[in-house]
Amino acid sequence: MERQFHFISGLPRSGSTLLSAILSQNPRFRAGMSGPLAGMFGALLGEMSGRSEFSVFIDDTQRQRVLRGMFDNYYADCPAEVIFDTNRAWCARLPALSQLFPTTRVIACVRQVPWIVDSIERLIQQNAFSPSSIFNYTPGGTIYTRANALAGADGLLGYAYDALKEACYGAHADRLLLVQYETLTAEPDRTLAAIYDFLGEPVFQHDFQRVSYDARAFDAKAGTPGLHDVRPKVAPIERSTLLPPDLFQRFAGDAFWRDPVRHPAAVGLI
Structure with a gap:
């Protein structure tokens, strides 16, 4: 069966699991x-690169066939016609994805950055006796050291943020749609209608009162229960931040997609 592949990427704690559900x-x-495909993608590229003595036997056409075959075989038992693979790394792979899948689209979930840091910190504090994989299962530290680790170039947030900017300002930005967490939770009908239009798919009537997704086993193993929890009803949740004021302000201006001057014209925004 000929399948259509699309990708969900963007920033952590910004609604990708909710959107997938x-x-x-x-x-x-x-x-x-x-899922694991983005890591496998990078590993395969590395093994087929010049660091291998056998790389002289592999050209770009073969590399593309191997990588495309990875997707086809991973999802071989999936009956769906349209597959969305999710990973924050896909924004950094847009040039390759556009060649492997000429009609592919990438939905990048975004959120006001201080609230991403707040959301992660809230999980850490809720699971005070369970060190998280987010910080390599290392206990201790402070809200400031954890924020610094998140925002670093290799951190959960920092890497995803840099990959998002690369995609937004790159040559394939027209394949990208930014979906704000704030819009998804407040106006799910309008958000999904815009996504279907972006994908060129016929509209489907979704039930925003009965959304479900179960990743409790994965979250428990990751030392972060609740990491992928999805509330049954799609609605915004008002709350106060856990972040000290100076830390909140540190990230307050990072939502470049909300700035008409910095937002790339080719990139759609909901």
Whole structure:
């Protein structure tokens, strides 16, 4: 069966699991939480690169066939016609994805950055006796050291943020749609309608009162229960931040997609 592959990427704690749970209500679609394919993609590229003595036997056409075959075989048992693979790294792979899948689109979930840091910190504090994989299962530290680790170039947030900017300002920005967490939770009907239009798919009637997704076993193993929890009803949640004022302000101006001057014209925004 000829399948259509699309990708969900963007920033952590910005609604990718919620969006996947909603999209999965459509029987033609398959979507889920972040999976292993992006890591496998990078590993295969490395093994087929010049660091291998056998790289002289592999040209770009063969590399593309191997990488495309990885997707086809990983999802071989999936009956869905349209597959959304999720990983924050896909924004950094847009040039390659555009060649492997000429009609592919990438949905990048974004959120006001201080609230991403707040959301992660809230999980850490809720699971005070369970060191998290987010920080390599290392206990201790402070809210400031954890924020610094998140925002570093190799941190959960820093890497994803840099990859997002690379995609937004790159040559394939027209394949990208930014979906704000704030819009998704407040206006799910309008958000999904815009996503279907972006994908060129017929609209499906989703149930925003009965959304479900279960990743409790994965979250427990990651030392972060609740990491992929999805509330049954899609709605915004008002709350106060856990971040000290100076830390909150440190990230307050990072939402470049909300700035008309910095937002790339080729990139759609919901």
